[in-house]
Amino acid sequence: MSYNIKDYTPFREGKHPVFSSSENGCRHIGNNVSRQYIRxxxxxxxxxxxxxxxxxxxxxxxxxxxxxxxxxxxxSDLSKAIRQIENTIKLIAPSLSGYAVFRRIIYHTGSHNVRASDVLRWKAKHKIVIKGREYSENI
Structure with a gap:
């Protein structure tokens, strides 16, 4: 089953300067420096x-x-985080044809899983960001 993201209402959208996602003591901050339209x-x-x-x-x-x-x-379970992201991409990305895909994991607790072989392979394959507690980037 796939999901067409266009069928869903975003909880926030527009040309706001910052889009923040928070949960489990972690936060991802998307800085919309060019004030582009974000969902x-x-x-x-x-x-x-x-x-x-x-x-x-x-x-x-x-x-x-x-x-x-x-x-x-x-x-802290980075292997599970990988499965969650990859499954979501598999289900949603087809509705975003032509969009570049970026993967982000922000974790709360110190984890040796960052150096686990499956995590390192996945990180290298997709050139992704795995950061502790908070990560801020331009989107």
């Missing part, structure tokens, strides 16, 4: 209402730049 979705609990499928926490879609940011705010 911010809470994936877990709003787009995906049932608990059957693994999914990430948030999705930021920059419609002007054609970019999408899949964000997981995690306690």
């Amino acid at each position: 911010h979705f809470k994936i877990d609990g709003e787009v995906f209402r049932s608990s059957g499928e693994e999914r990430c926490d948030y999705l930021l879609v920059n419609d002007d730049a054609k970019t999408s940011y899949y964000i997981e705010l995690k306690g």
